[in-house]
Amino acid sequence: MRIIERLQIEADIVQGDLINQGLTLMLVGMGTVFVFLTLLVGATTLMSHLVLRFRPADEAVDAADDDVAAITAAVVAHRRRH
Amino acid sequence: MRIIERLQIEADIVQGDLINQGLTLMLVGMGTVFVFLTLLVGATTLMSHLVLRFRPADEAVDAADDDVAAITAAVVAHRRRH
Amino acid sequence: MRIIERLQIEADIVQGDLINQGLTLMLVGMGTVFVFLTLLVGATTLMSHLVLRFRPADEAVDAADDDVAAITAAVVAHRRRH
Amino acid sequence: MELIRQIWFGSGLYQITPGQLIMLGICLLLLYLGIARRFEPLLLVTIGFGGLLSNIPGVEIATGNGLLHLVYVVGIETGAFPLIIFMGVGALTDFGPLLANPRTLFLGAAAQFGIFATLLGALGLTALGVMDFSVREAAAIGIIGGADGPTAIYVAGQLAPNLLGAIAVAAYSYMALVPLIQPPIMKLLTSEAERKIQMSQLREVSSTERIVFPLLLVLLVALLLPSAAPLIGMLAFGNLMRECGVVDRLSHTTQNALINIVTIFLGLAVGSKLSAEQFLVPSTLGILLLGMVAFAIGTASGVLMGKLLNRLSSQPINPLIGAAGVSAVPMAARVANRVGLDANPHNILLMHAMGPNVAGVIGSAVAAGIMIMFTSS
Amino acid sequence: MELIRQIWFGSGLYQITPGQLIMLGICLLLLYLGIARRFEPLLLVTIGFGGLLSNIPGVEIATGNGLLHLVYVVGIETGAFPLIIFMGVGALTDFGPLLANPRTLFLGAAAQFGIFATLLGALGLTALGVMDFSVREAAAIGIIGGADGPTAIYVAGQLAPNLLGAIAVAAYSYMALVPLIQPPIMKLLTSEAERKIQMSQLREVSSTERIVFPLLLVLLVALLLPSAAPLIGMLAFGNLMRECGVVDRLSHTTQNALINIVTIFLGLAVGSKLSAEQFLVPSTLGILLLGMVAFAIGTASGVLMGKLLNRLSSQPINPLIGAAGVSAVPMAARVANRVGLDANPHNILLMHAMGPNVAGVIGSAVAAGIMIMFTSS
Amino acid sequence: MELIRQIWFGSGLYQITPGQLIMLGICLLLLYLGIARRFEPLLLVTIGFGGLLSNIPGVEIATGNGLLHLVYVVGIETGAFPLIIFMGVGALTDFGPLLANPRTLFLGAAAQFGIFATLLGALGLTALGVMDFSVREAAAIGIIGGADGPTAIYVAGQLAPNLLGAIAVAAYSYMALVPLIQPPIMKLLTSEAERKIQMSQLREVSSTERIVFPLLLVLLVALLLPSAAPLIGMLAFGNLMRECGVVDRLSHTTQNALINIVTIFLGLAVGSKLSAEQFLVPSTLGILLLGMVAFAIGTASGVLMGKLLNRLSSQPINPLIGAAGVSAVPMAARVANRVGLDANPHNILLMHAMGPNVAGVIGSAVAAGIMIMFTSS
Numbered sequence A, B, C: 001m002r003i004i005e006r007l008q009i010e011a012d013i014v015q016g017d018l019i020n021q022g023l024t025l026m027l028v029g030m031g032t033v034f035v036f037l038t039l040l041v042g043a044t045t046l047m048s049h050l051v052l053r054f055r056p057a058d059e060a061v062d063a064a065d066d067d068v069a070a071i072t073a074a075v076v077a078h079r080r081r082h
Numbered sequence D, E, F: 001m002e003l004i005r006q007i008w009f010g011s012g013l014y015q016i017t018p019g020q021l022i023m024l025g026i027c028l029l030l031l032y033l034g035i036a037r038r039f040e041p042l043l044l045v046t047i048g049f050g051g052l053l054s055n056i057p058g059v060e061i062a063t064g065n066g067l068l069h070l071v072y073v074v075g076i077e078t079g080a081f082p083l084i085i086f087m088g089v090g091a092l093t094d095f096g097p098l099l100a101n102p103r104t105l106f107l108g109a110a111a112q113f114g115i116f117a118t119l120l121g122a123l124g125l126t127a128l129g130v131m132d133f134s135v136r137e138a139a140a141i142g143i144i145g146g147a148d149g150p151t152a153i154y155v156a157g158q159l160a161p162n163l164l165g166a167i168a169v170a171a172y173s174y175m176a177l178v179p180l181i182q183p184p185i186m187k188l189l190t191s192e193a194e195r196k197i198q199m200s201q202l203r204e205v206s207s208t209e210r211i212v213f214p215l216l217l218v219l220l221v222a223l224l225l226p227s228a229a230p231l232i233g234m235l236a237f238g239n240l241m242r243e244c245g246v247v248d249r250l251s252h253t254t255q256n257a258l259i260n261i262v263t264i265f266l267g268l269a270v271g272s273k274l275s276a277e278q279f280l281v282p283s284t285l286g287i288l289l290l291g292m293v294a295f296a297i298g299t300a301s302g303v304l305m306g307k308l309l310n311r312l313s314s315q316p317i318n319p320l321i322g323a324a325g326v327s328a329v330p331m332a333a334r335v336a337n338r339v340g341l342d343a344n345p346h347n348i349l350l351m352h353a354m355g356p357n358v359a360g361v362i363g364s365a366v367a368a369g370i371m372i373m374f375t376s377s
């Protein structure tokens, strides 16, 4: 009897531990993710401002022609099969 | 004398063994090759019949223009780089 | 005293060794480089003479247009397979 | 006569187990989904075929000195393949939309909630005695919610090699099933009006910003979360090669020959973990179940964060793009775009969804770093 | 002064052995045949140059920590290179002609008789005391008759690593010599009338058939002959990538960058087995002799089976295409086409010969599986 | 709470050392030079980024099981990467100008004086007690004067693995700085008149000469200097593939996918030697100093030999092309061309400078062989 009880209790403790660990991991983890990405948002925004201020001449580039190339390639690939 | 004889006999046996092994391997081997490829012929023919029955719409394709496409791709790739 | 002296002398010897080794390496090394490349000059010149004598018809080629070559190769490969 | 019996005993018909038959069927299904349904074909075709080979009885392919096993040891146990793929992903990724609208990083952050919720779920199942996952295993399972194949494989390799096969399969399968999993959740959590929201044209991003961003990213990781540095570092390296404009030949090879070669062998090696004895175990069911939950929660939290941002921000934000925060690039962004079009035929969300989509890649790599730091100590 | 002597003692002129001089000559011959005569250049050039490097005295290249030795250990002892090449062959192979006329598989089967006849021959020479080959070595030598480089290297690696060099060289050399070896045999065994036979245009093959075939092939191997699964499996995988149409980027890389890279290192590694002490041994002569016999017998049995099929079948079959059953893709098919043109200038056999040609690849892989099963047990 | 502290203790901010901060700065500088100044971008970008990753505290990237360390062990300790790069260099090198004017080989020979002078210098510093280099280390440092990255890495790997990082960095950095280092020396040693010298048009070179040359080269090395055979052999192999015209698909892959892939990983692996504890040591300063001297002396001796040849030879030779003899292909040739143009706007020296430039590659490989033979015995 008493042994079983004790085992039962220990089991409860272990389970409690697991859940607690999970909860802390979740809180601290999501916290860190948000802190990190918030800092990244800040750093990126700052960086963009600095760049646009000090290198306004810098020609803007959009990856469009990349995609065009990709599309052309896709078309070719398509043609290849038909 | 008797030793040499025995060696001689053993040698003969070994040689006989080798030839026999070779013959059986040849017979069973070629047999298996033919059985396997016969089954493959059957399975392939059956498969083709099923496909042509159930997917007649399926447009026929020959792989000829593969390389043409490859060449076009090469040209594109070349252009892309310059 | 005498110990220090001896160490001093040994040090000098070692240093002398190093410098000597360096000098010999330099002389023999540069010597070998020149001997080798001189032989290469000779062999190359001889080779060119022989080639130009025995294969004058051999069309001159410059390796400039690589990509074109690649494409041609692709075409050839294509032809070869069909 | 003796040889005939040897052939028979050596044949698959004689040696094959029911489990292997089931797995052959499952692998053919993966191939069908990849080829006929075009679900993540690059990986379902390679993984599926690797799985076929791994369930052929009586021959060393996925074991011993078999090629697939060797590839697994060399490329996945070392972590090399996922990291090289990540470099290729970086070289293929256009961070422009993210730079044009950095706030979308918050969507990529929110979607990672799926990871930690799943971690908790795995520990919960263990506490209930349904499953038996250690904290490290639970962390590895959670990463499935990152919807990022290489990240999942990398983390599993570090924390739970024994589960790597099932985790990788779950990750890639659900990435393939994103078009089925996400839309109902997205529609459930958004109003018709919200789905109709049109977003303002993104500004153009200068090449200097594009070049500085990967350096900024790797330095921030170096200072704050070094355990995420291998993944983020390779991603940033690939992207720097892409954007810096002076190593185009390296960038081109990384985007093509290199990533293609590694993808082929990564797929085959992952397939080598689909052998019946390793895959047909209870924990696999738990992993598949939890993985599905992870995707659902990640999608939901991304959408909810989208609604929140829409409230808070001056410019309108369509909450649908939050679902792209789980990454699964570019599938999830296309899904957001499609659902948006259903609500409003003139509403092209694709480029706006690419922001949270790539942010999700960074987000799950960061989450991976946290998991590794907390559980491998 | 001392250093001068050191240079002299370190020089090749001082160290080189007559054997090495002979091998340098042989390798230059291989290079000449590859470059000037265009015999199998992809392999004779790489093997020949690897052989040159391997016979430079007094430096570790094909031994110890030398690059060629390392490549050999990593790529050939493991079986990885031949299997990857086989994947590339699959990605380059068009099974259309085979699917349009499956009976040509019988020609691919018959041509494998050369393999088993050579096996018997090798054992016969041993019984006569001329050579001393074990059954496993004899089996590896026989596979030369498969006229398929990767298959020969793979089998030799499994059954007779010590003979791998000579076997690989023999296999590739005779594949290069196919245009010289086959025609006389083909003309000897066929009548002018038979060589004139025109064959009916092949039907077009649907993409679905092309996609299902490799799966059918690997499943059949799995059920009947697992020991052939590594070779057939990689061949089928490459072909599935080629035909499925959804992984073109992987297929393209497999057909180009990947197979080219592996070919370069495979050739160099095979060349590393052309060092004098390993290559200038009696057994090499036996192997070269038996290999020639294997090609001749394989060609003959293919042609004879062609004559038989022509008798039995309703549609006319030109027996010449039977010679293509030895594989040596695509050389043997071109030879059949050329001999056909000699007899009938309007008779284009090329596409018809491609059927048995690729069937021969499958056939010799199957024979390889049988050899491995029977002799490695 | 405990976890927060764990994050803080795990963060870079907490763990980073001053040395790592310095190295991060140095690596960012290398990246700036590569990207903004376009100095040797292919290598400064990859090495610089590898260096960034190697100085992130508290994570295994350049150590233990980290990817960069594994790549270093597999690719550089074995010598494989430098040799493969050398094969690629051969496939990219046009020996035409050299064949059209073989005497330029003497310029490539003279420039190697920088190597041996630096060797002597390193031993001198040791004798003076300023530094402590063994003969083998001194030899490895000297090779920096070869202005050839793969050669320097290969030799350092054989003779002084401990210094490989600093030596590789010095070699690549100075190759990048060639446009700054060479012109003053060239102008100092030549008169305006000499710099104005125009050279006669090079004759066209037949394909046969191009094909025979690499074979001639490797045979000469085999007979005279086997210890140079690995480097020269791979260079000749790559060039033979380029010129023989029958393996264009292999040559094309070697010039693109293969050399690009190896360059990426070579750069990252070299970067892994830029960790603070390995790089911020006194010997690095000595190596950087001596490397600079080596380049200067090599340039000077090349130019002086150019002046001598100009005196001796019938046809005019512009001494500036002698500076290209240090190799640093093709940078040094472009520098010679530019300095020539400054003196005489109609004087195009580029093709004439390519001769000594590629001769310098052969020359430093020969010198490397000599170093290895004399010091590794």
Ligand code: NA
Pocket (backbone or CB within 6 Å): D145, D146, D147, D148, D325, D326, D327, D328, D360, D361, D362, D363, D364, D365
């Ligand atoms: Na993610």
Ligand code: NA
Pocket (backbone or CB within 6 Å): E145, E146, E147, E148, E325, E326, E327, E328, E360, E361, E362, E363, E364, E365
């Ligand atoms: Na065959």
Ligand code: NA
Pocket (backbone or CB within 6 Å): F145, F146, F147, F148, F325, F326, F327, F328, F360, F361, F362, F363, F364, F365
């Ligand atoms: Na040089």
